[in-house]
Amino acid sequence: MSPQLSDVEHIKAASRLLRGTLVESLADPVTGAISHGDNRVLKFHGSYQQDDRDLREERRLQKLEPAYSFMIRARLPGGVVTPQQWLNFDAIAREYANGSLRITTRQTFQLHGVLKRELKATIAAINANLSSTVAACGDVNRNVVASVNPVESAAHAIAWDWARRLSEQFLPRTRAYHEIWLDENKVAGGEESEPLYGPTYLPRKFKIGVAIPPTNDIDVFAQDLGLIAIIERGELVGFNVAVGGGMGATAGDASTYPRLGTLIGFVPPERVLALAEQVIAIQRDWGDRCERRHARLKYTLDRRGVDTFVAELEQRLGFALAPARDFKFDHNGDRHGWLEGSDGRWHLTLAVESGRIADKPGAAWLTGMREIARVHRGDIRLTCNQNLIIANVEPGERERIDALVREHGLDAWRRGSGIRRHAIACVALPTCGLAMAEAERYLPSLLDKLEALLASHGLADAPIGLRVSGCPNGCARPYLGEIALIGRAPGRYDLRLGADFGGRRLNRLYRDNIAEGDILAELDALFARYAAGRAPDEGFGDFLVRSGVVEPAADPVQASA
Numbered sequence: 001m002s003p004q005l006s007d008v009e010h011i012k013a014a015s016r017l018l019r020g021t022l023v024e025s026l027a028d029p030v031t032g033a034i035s036h037g038d039n040r041v042l043k044f045h046g047s048y049q050q051d052d053r054d055l056r057e058e059r060r061l062q063k064l065e066p067a068y069s070f071m072i073r074a075r076l077p078g079g080v081v082t083p084q085q086w087l088n089f090d091a092i093a094r095e096y097a098n099g100s101l102r103i104t105t106r107q108t109f110q111l112h113g114v115l116k117r118e119l120k121a122t123i124a125a126i127n128a129n130l131s132s133t134v135a136a137c138g139d140v141n142r143n144v145v146a147s148v149n150p151v152e153s154a155a156h157a158i159a160w161d162w163a164r165r166l167s168e169q170f171l172p173r174t175r176a177y178h179e180i181w182l183d184e185n186k187v188a189g190g191e192e193s194e195p196l197y198g199p200t201y202l203p204r205k206f207k208i209g210v211a212i213p214p215t216n217d218i219d220v221f222a223q224d225l226g227l228i229a230i231i232e233r234g235e236l237v238g239f240n241v242a243v244g245g246g247m248g249a250t251a252g253d254a255s256t257y258p259r260l261g262t263l264i265g266f267v268p269p270e271r272v273l274a275l276a277e278q279v280i281a282i283q284r285d286w287g288d289r290c291e292r293r294h295a296r297l298k299y300t301l302d303r304r305g306v307d308t309f310v311a312e313l314e315q316r317l318g319f320a321l322a323p324a325r326d327f328k329f330d331h332n333g334d335r336h337g338w339l340e341g342s343d344g345r346w347h348l349t350l351a352v353e354s355g356r357i358a359d360k361p362g363a364a365w366l367t368g369m370r371e372i373a374r375v376h377r378g379d380i381r382l383t384c385n386q387n388l389i390i391a392n393v394e395p396g397e398r399e400r401i402d403a404l405v406r407e408h409g410l411d412a413w414r415r416g417s418g419i420r421r422h423a424i425a426c427v428a429l430p431t432c433g434l435a436m437a438e439a440e441r442y443l444p445s446l447l448d449k450l451e452a453l454l455a456s457h458g459l460a461d462a463p464i465g466l467r468v469s470g471c472p473n474g475c476a477r478p479y480l481g482e483i484a485l486i487g488r489a490p491g492r493y494d495l496r497l498g499a500d501f502g503g504r505r506l507n508r509l510y511r512d513n514i515a516e517g518d519i520l521a522e523l524d525a526l527f528a529r530y531a532a533g534r535a536p537d538e539g540f541g542d543f544l545v546r547s548g549v550v551e552p553a554a555d556p557v558q559a560s561a
Contacts, residue, residue: 003290011037012139012200017174017192018044026180032068032116044140044201045177046133047072047119050112054430070114071431072097073136074126078146078163078210079107079382081131083373086380088129090370096122100366103355103386105424105477106207107145107218108136112431123181134177139202141170141280145218146210147229148381150339150347150389158236159210159229162272166208169273170280172197196277196284203287203295206280207246209384210239216329216503218384221245221260222477224297225279227272230325238268240324243279243309244301247474250293251436251488256472258479258506259298264310265321278316282309332480332503333422333465334387336413338398345378346393348401351413354425354440355386368408372401386424417451418463424477428470428487435470437487443468446485446516453524457531464540465501479506482541483523488513495519497526498550501539506553 011020020041025034034042039049051066059066074089081089089109093101098113114122123133136143146163149156173194178184194201211220212229220226226242245261267275279297286304288294294303301309314320336349357365369388373380378392393401405411413421426432428439446468454460467481478484478496480503485493492513499507511522526549534543545552 044138046136077167078160100358329502439470
């Protein structure tokens with residue numbers, strides 16, 4: 001007997017190309033929620049239903065339904081917005097959401113706390129801001145990320161343009177989004193179709209990223225399809241291609257795991273769109289539609305074999321991939337502070353803790369960035385490390401921008417330790433339904449304690465990559481952290497160690513399901529060893545591997561035979 005399709009596959013098949021009964025669910029005044037099936041369909045439109053888990057038990061005792069609200073995610077290819085778009089997102093967050101913007105690890109904005117009755121108005125406002133939420137979530141190609149290296153302005157332009165082209169190429173073709181949120185009339189006659197995705201779209205989400213060596217600020221090997229730009233004498237000659245990256249896993253299920261993408265070859269620029277389309281198409285046809293835990297491209301590759309996948313890809317393309325070109329990544333973090341670009345303009349990278357743009361004591365992020373956007377004449381770039389760059393500042397405007405940054409307390413990078421500047425945390429509690437432990441709300445106190453330990457060993461300035469995730473699903477890309485905490489239960493985490501600082505090696509489980517006291521004790525001892533035995537410029541993760549504290553993870557990055 002053949003395996004049964006998952007319930008999500010049935011929901012997609014019956015959705016009438018992502019319409020479902022969303023209009024009816026949104027109009028229902030009895031509940032702040034929408035139906036299970038419509039919640040699945042809603043993800044394709046860029047939104048997730050959530051509830052405040054801090055209030056869940058109290059409301060249950062009061063015989064009230066959970067405090068439902070919605071997270072909305074924008075689609076911003078390459079993470080670039082104009083100052084006016086920033087101001088508009090700011091206004092939308094204050095009018096419809098919880099008064100904050102959150103920079104995600106996919107280089108876009110999330111808005112939290114939107115009520116069902118405001119959902120349509122919020123999505124329409126984002127669309128009016130020359131942006132969109134369509135395909136920011138769901139079983140499709142999601143927001144395409146790109147290197148934001150502020151120094152090489154021409155290279156950034158190349159990366160951003162390819163992110164835009166890839167994003168537009170693989171948008172769903174259904175008009176459901178425009179009908180439901182923008183009041184577009186359904187076109188009479190003619191049969192609507194999805195020429196690439198088909199009526200049930202992909203088995204799971206699909207992620208594309210464009211990186212430009214030597215900066216791996218997008219963690220290119222964490223993408224389903226990673227494109228590594230090869231630039232020679234200032235010209236883009238093509239892309240190395242990596243497939244099968246993915247950070248998600250499920251607690252207690254050893255058949256799920258993080259995986260780095262495998263290098264499979266090189267293509268010239270004119271063949272990139274065709275290659276990406278066929279990689280997506282193979283995953284559409286070969287991906288597991290019965291068990292969603294195994295539905296990402298990484299499992300398809302491991303089940304079918306990389307060589308089999310490449311052979312199928314080349315057969316569909318009608319040409320063979322060339323061997324991968326040489327390249328090198330030196331880091332996967334952001335370079336904070338002022339940097340001069342190759343064209344003489346300046347770029348200011350600000351460190352944003354957990355990507356949360358909100359007015360906090362000592363750091364008025366929402367107000368400060370509003371004032372900066374009102375006078376800035378360049379652009380603003382979001383990074384995959386949850387930071388932002390005030391980009392393309394004319395030399396004569398630096399002083400004014402810097403004054404606003406200092407006035408509103410946005411210059412934490414000047415005071416922050418090495419580990420604070422390279423820390424990432426997912427949202428987790430109270431809104432994420434998958435979270436098993438705190439992440440964003442835990443990060444500030446955790447950093448204070450880690451900084452004290454590092455300072456005691458003379459390591460305050462050591463750049464160490466820290467990732468904190470509320471569950472194994474991997475939104476903060478924790479498996480690429482030199483130090484990673486992955487939530488198992490309230491106050492308890494798996495401690496993983498040993499990734500490198502360039503995004504080419506996964507970390508390993510070091511201690512499982514331990515509380516803060518044990519985490520700090522383990523790290524204190526390891527910091528002492530690192531301070532005493534590190535080689536010049538040796539990263540913490542590299543030291544742990546070299547000294548035998550952790551075994552290096554298997555490396556699927558190497559080019560396929």
